[in-house]
Amino acid sequence: MSETPRSAVGGRRSGVGPHGPKGNRTSEAGEEKPERRTPNPDSPLLSVSHLTTGFDLDGRFVPAVIDVSFDVAAGETLCLVGESGSGKSLTALSIMRLIQAPGRIASGQIRFKGRNLLALAEREMQLVRGAEIGLVFQEPMTALNPVFTIGNQIEETLRIHGRATRATARQKAIDLLATVAVPEPERRVREYPHQLSGGLRQRALIALALACGPAFLIADEPTTALDATIQAQILELLRDLQRRLGLALLLITHDLGVVAEMADRVAVMYAGRIVEQAPVEPLFADPKHPYTRGLMASSPKGEPGARLKAIQGTVPALGSLPSGCAFAPRCPDRFEPCSTAPPRPTDLGRGRSVACYLHETATKARI
Numbered sequence: 406m407s408e409t410p411r412s413a414v415g416g417r418r419s420g421v422g423p424h425g426p427k428g429n430r431t432s433e434a435g436e437e438k439p440e441r442r443t444p445n446p447d448s449p450l451l452s453v454s455h456l457t458t459g460f461d462l463d464g465r466f467v468p469a470v471i472d473v474s475f476d477v478a479a480g481e482t483l484c485l486v487g488e489s490g491s492g493k494s495l496t497a498l499s500i501m502r503l504i505q506a507p508g509r510i511a512s513g514q515i516r517f518k519g520r521n522l523l524a525l526a527e528r529e530m531q532l533v534r535g536a537e538i539g540l541v542f543q544e545p546m547t548a549l550n551p552v553f554t555i556g557n558q559i560e561e562t563l564r565i566h567g568r569a570t571r572a573t574a575r576q577k578a579i580d581l582l583a584t585v586a587v588p589e590p591e592r593r594v595r596e597y598p599h600q601l602s603g604g605l606r607q608r609a610l611i612a613l614a615l616a617c618g619p620a621f622l623i624a625d626e627p628t629t630a631l632d633a634t635i636q637a638q639i640l641e642l643l644r645d646l647q648r649r650l651g652l653a654l655l656l657i658t659h660d661l662g663v664v665a666e667m668a669d670r671v672a673v674m675y676a677g678r679i680v681e682q683a684p685v686e687p688l689f690a691d692p693k694h695p696y697t698r699g700l701m702a703s704s705p706k707g708e709p710g711a712r713l714k715a716i717q718g719t720v721p722a723l724g725s726l727p728s729g730c731a732f733a734p735r736c737p738d739r740f741e742p743c744s745t746a747p748p749r750p751t752d753l754g755r756g757r758s759v760a761c762y763l764h765e766t767a768t769k770a771r772i
């Protein structure tokens with residue numbers, strides 16, 4: 406069972422690196438759009454503000470996502486990038502309100518289409534999950550149920566959300582598999598997850614996430630478990646779906662090549678905080694935060710598949726963050742204020758912000 410690249414999604418590789426981010430992605434007129442409410446164009450589709458999530462451990466709250474704020478506009482791709490353990494997945498799980506005890510969201514707001522998700526009753530939140538926000542994980546085998554066919558799982562989702570009846574669900578499931586370029590969807594719909602290759606399973610999972618026509622998709626390291634060729638195909642599929650369906654995408658990755666290829670904007674995360682945010686081109690052209698600069702310097706030309714190589718030192722452990730900037734112990738540019746308190750994000754204009762004393766106006770005035 407080999408992975409079959411499909412011309413519908415496989416033919417448009419721009420082959421860009423960090424210095425030439427992805428090309429034009431205007432939506433094509435006349436293409437089918439899933440049913441959904443149109444968000445107010447003046448407000449972002451998703452707005453996360455001052456989110457803090459952590460764990461109650463031994464009677465102490467240990468934060469793992471700290472004062473995180475970012476927006477995602479309708480139709481755009483925000484890449485959340487950072488080393489393993491920086492809090493990316495917990496940020497995604499917080500948005501979906503899927504944090505398990507002893508974890509909890511301690512403070513902040515998560516507004517989606519103007520509604521504060523943290524204030525919704527669990528029943529209302531269940532309707533948001535899947536129907537309004539789709540989630541794709543790194544490892545599709547854990548997200549798909551091994552004892553049900555792919556078709557059963559998609560049909561179940563469609564029926565739960567009232568998007569299909571017993572009579573129409575099978576055909577809709579087949580159509581969804583075709584949308585994500587699964588070859589022979591009439592046959593695959595009757596297969597179990599273990600009968601599919603890794604790439605096809607990830608496509609099936611994306612079909613499941615898109616079943617109810619969400620406006621927003623969160624993809625947490627969706628290609629990390631796949632080999633390079635299949636990874637490129639899945640990224641191409643995501644871009645194609647985004648263009649055709651007008652999806653907004655929060656794409657989580659530790660891979661700068663993926664960022665260069667996919668992002669409109671980038672949020673760089675370190676030890677639970679967003680240390681820099683910027684549109685993708687200026688970020689690669691002129692990274693401001695020493696951590697971002699380190700990442701760029703240690704990534705071989707942003708080739709997809711290239712991992713973040715070690716910057717000297719290691720990410721501090723949860724619960725033992727330094728009192729100042731968490732990156733200071735590894736930072737080549739650290740100076741006296743860095744050990745005092747974590748730097749606040751400074752707005753640099755043109756959609757850029759950085760949390761670093763090198764760029765804080767008040768600090769600059771002092772030095």
Ligand code: ADP
Pocket residue numbers: 460469487488489490491492493494495496508723
């Ligand atoms: P990332 O996705 O960026 O690799 P995560 O969001 O998964 O990082 O994790 C952030 C931090 O929270 C890590 O230090 C991780 O060890 C910690 N963490 C995640 N889940 C738990 C848990 N259930 N209990 C305690 N710590 C956790």
Ligand code: MG
Pocket residue numbers: 493494495625626
């Ligand atoms: Mg993760």
